[in-house]
Amino acid sequence: MKRRRYSNHDEEHIDESWLIPYSDLLTLLLALFIVLFASGSINNDKLQQIMISMNSALKGQGSSMILKENSGITKELEKSKPQTNKQAETEKLQSLMGQIENYINERGLNKVITIQDEPKGIKLSLKDVILYESGSAELKGDSLSILTDLLDLIKQVENPISIEGHTDNVPITGGRFKSNWELSSARALTVLYFFEEKGIPSNKLQFSGFGEQKPIFPNDTLEHRQANRRVDITILKTE
Incomplete structure (x- = not known):
């Protein structure tokens, strides 16, 4: 009876330790996709910092640093989009100004x-x-x-x-x-x-x-x- 009870007790408590590395792997994959998506609009220094953080997480130092860097990527993207729009508008207006100046000069x-x-x-x-x-x-x-x-x-x-x-x-x-x-x-x-x-x-x-x-x-x-x-x-x- 003691042996049977012991076996039932083991069956009730299934080993779930595999969930920890699994969740870390999902976090790393999410971070990787964010890095790939944002790599075209952030600088090399920012990418280097992110890679260091990912390497630290892989060595068991946790995912908090990655999440911090991901937040930095979001801010970087938010800044770059308005700046790109403003730059495009400036280029269009400068081109227009040049064309109008040419018209004024040509017509005297x-x-x-x-x-x-x-x-x-x-x-x-x-x-x-x-x-x-x-x-x-x-x-x-x-x-x-x-x-x-x-x-x-x-x-x-x-x-x-x-x-x-x-x-x-x-x-x-x-x-x-x-x-x-x-x-x-x-x-x-x-x-x-x-x-x-x-x-x-x-x-x-x-x-x-x-x-x-x-x-x-x-x-x-x-x-x-x-x-x-x-x-x-x-x-x-x-x-």
Whole structure:
């Protein structure tokens, strides 16, 4: 009876020690797959650290170091994705800027159109003489072909577009508009409507009129006042 009871007791307590190495093996396999997936976007130093941790785990030092490194991989991936998007956008905008500069030079428009890279985006500045008659917000004939050409280039990107109207400080007397505020806003809005008619989505467009409040130069000479009367078209950065 004693021998039979002893045998039954052994049968009730099955040896489960094999589960420990099995679970460690699964952890190592998971870590390996994560390493293979992330190896294209992390640096060699990070890979070396991960390999050291895996080697330590294989020697029986546990899997905590691997889990720590896996957490580092996740953070590395999270950082690299936005950075890649931002870099791609920067390259597209720089390419667009180069094409617009070539267009301006080829057409001899340097005196009436300038372009510059600013923190908020690429800004095209067009003097009012190329777009409107004095005191008017209606686009004149020659300006339509120029705006169309520029727009064909701008359509290469899908970034939002900001349109700003500016005037000099000479007060408006008579005519359709009561102030420089109204004139600058109407001119920016006219360009916005033109872009919208040419296929730019409405939700990508915005406009504002600043009147005489943001001059490039002091309004002390005829040339400076002419430079201050302008429409700025900015292809905005999204990142």
